[in-house]
Amino acid sequence: MTAPFALPADFGALASLIAAATPAGVERALGARQTSINDLAALLSPAAEGYLPAMALRSQALTEQRFGRVMQIYAPLYLSSYCVNRCLYCGFSAENSIRRRCLSLEEAEEEANTLHQRGINHLLLVSGEAPQRMGVDFVEQVALRLKGRFASLSIEIQPLTEAEYVRLFAAGITSVAVYQETYDPVLYQRMHLAGRKADYLYRLATPARAAAAGMREIGIGALLGLGDWRAEGLALGLHLAWLRRHFWRTGLAVSFPRIRPAEGGFQALVPVSERDLSQLIFALRLFDPTVALLLSTREEARYRNGMVGLGPTRYSAGSCTAPGGYAHEDQAAEQFAIDDHRSIAEVCAAIQAQGFDPVRKDWDSCFQDR
């Protein structure tokens, strides 16, 4: 058993590495054939801010070469808003008194059918962490019901054991997203007050458990607006590099969730502007030309339209963050307020207008038939 992924004992060392970057280092990184962690630090640094157009061009070229002029479309399906965790930023936090819902199997299927009729083939199953209400058995049943109808089924739910991930893979789940929220362990403890999620190391080791279970793709990410986004970006790069070395068969993806208004009224602790977000996306694209980059409906239409082709490879569309919200509106509270309210068809039309093909199907459930 190899040692689990770990960051430098002093998280501040990441910020120091970034702060030490110079314009010469940025130029070196922009011209590098293989981008190192030091290059990534330079690209994330304030010294790189003046190079944003050059970074965008390089990111665009790398993205086009690898992925072509296409954008994959997916949508989230919220299964449950019950949660035992107390996370300061989240609308589903246990201490918020909201109208909660846990879908039945039939309701989950109804939601999925609604999305399928709207043209969704890549589905992300999402839930709060409340294993008594929505455990692995339930997710397994949902997957078994849906897998023939959808090209791929991903999950963004509570961290599971490797054996549980093996079960879900066999049931048709193709990939797992689990975001560390913040890689800074001290800040992490301040944000996560109670529940299983308060265990920083257990969560940090989750992507490796899912990869070891055979999942095709692992998605990682940091919630932007909690800590220093530059240091989070470097931590993401280190995490990607570690996963790449240890699980060479596993595809990797990164999401860039910026904090949105949610029940509980949490405000971002540090501002992350669109320029910051763009720099982070371009830097990670330069660091890893093959990683899938996701930009969700947390971002508004204007920004998402502009970013088509510059780095992101997957867009969610027509999203609802409340369980049951596709088939029947206003039955439960949402996790957060989205900022791109266009329909799936409208998002696809906008992608086409940018000269890109919105691809609805780029996988097949028969890969996992046994």
Add this chain to the structure above:
Amino acid sequence: MLTIAGKTFSSRLFTGTGKFASVALMQQALLSSGSEMVTVALRRIDLHDPQDDIMRVLDRERFFFLPNTAGARDADEAVRLARLSRASGGGTWVKLEVTPDPRTLLPDPVDTLRATITLVKDGFVVLPYINADPILALRLQEAGAAAVMPLAAPIGTNRGLLTRDQIEIIIEQAQVPVVVDAGLGAPSHAALAMEMGADAVLVNTAIAVAGDPVRMAAAFKLGVIAGREAFLAGLGAVSTAACASSPQTGLDFIR
């Protein structure tokens, strides 16, 4: 004419269908390329759906349909995909791709050979995508592959014939057609592969992400024709010393 498994093709340019800005543009580029063999990732299409965006515009009278197993991590997945394709009307031909590393997308030699053996026994016409490994090419030929498809460079890189020396050996030894696949970034790369004696080339990224894919498809068509003609004409020997084009032998005194 190129013959693979008893089927003849007048164009030696095979094309792919990924990465295009739209399906309409893909269709125009394919027509402009003159290609008669088009490969499509099975994962990207739904053979059961008559309205599938790609299959709807792919005239199977005009383009021979070569489904591929892109995305398969091992032999079992590739075999399963090929069988489902055949059962869904995808035919018995398959471009076998087994690529366990999602970053480089380099083919797995062990599982490619394994899947070829299984699929050939099962009645498939198998065209395996391989690294430019001459011994593997021979092993696949013995296993019954209908052609071999060695890569010029890692897929999508447009870097040209990085594996030139190995491909020369494969061409010299092969009894089945050799189709140079992946990494060809310019018509000159395709021409070079054909001049070396490749039977065909397969191009996707270089056309799909060109400034004008339709025009680039036509350019590749010409490059492939030029390279093939040069191969048939017989290239002159390459020399490092200057050599007069009107030879004065100076040996006239010899009786």
